[in-house]
Amino acid sequence: MSWNHSTPQPRAPRSGTRVCAVVCAVLLLPDLVLAKIAVLSTETGSRCLVYGGCTPFPGVAFWALLGVALAAMVAALAAPEVAAKPALAVQILLETMAAGLVLAYP
Template sequence: MTWSPQPPTAAAPPTAGTGRSRVPAVIAAALFVPALVAAKILVLMTEKGGRCLMYGGCAPFPGVVFLVLCGAAALAMVSALAAPARLRGPALGAQLVLELCAVGLVLAFP
């Protein structure tokens, strides 16, 4: 009886779509805070925003809604990074939509 070694089995190569949502998720998260700052500057450059800044009397900012949006966007980013490959795309989409809603909220309230 002779022993013939089996050829080493190579691991399956990663599919082409595995890294397609991780990098954009990190980039979107990194650009979220600068987008919020730019949105607030744009709001304060308007006549209503300047008047609100100088004299007060503006509608209160819905902080709880903003924090919920930011928290949901953070959870979507974690999902886009750690979820199985078939769920990463929808998680990235949810992250982008939630971040856009948060920036829109900042734009809506001076």
């Protein structure tokens, strides 16, 4: 009886795409908090906080950006390297857009 003892082929090491995707996702919350503090420290933001009457925050657009950014992060973690790098770029772009949305609305 013969056993097939094939050795597994070593996988090509992935670059820091996975690490970068996770780090970007973890740093999103402090980024959003700092963006909100920056907006509230302006004259318009302070007036909005104290007296009210601000334009409503577009929550649906914000959550849609975060949802698609989460999907891009999952793609960057699970996809092969060829597709992971563009997914990481999309994740970073969408997280930047979410922070910009927070900066735009006091």
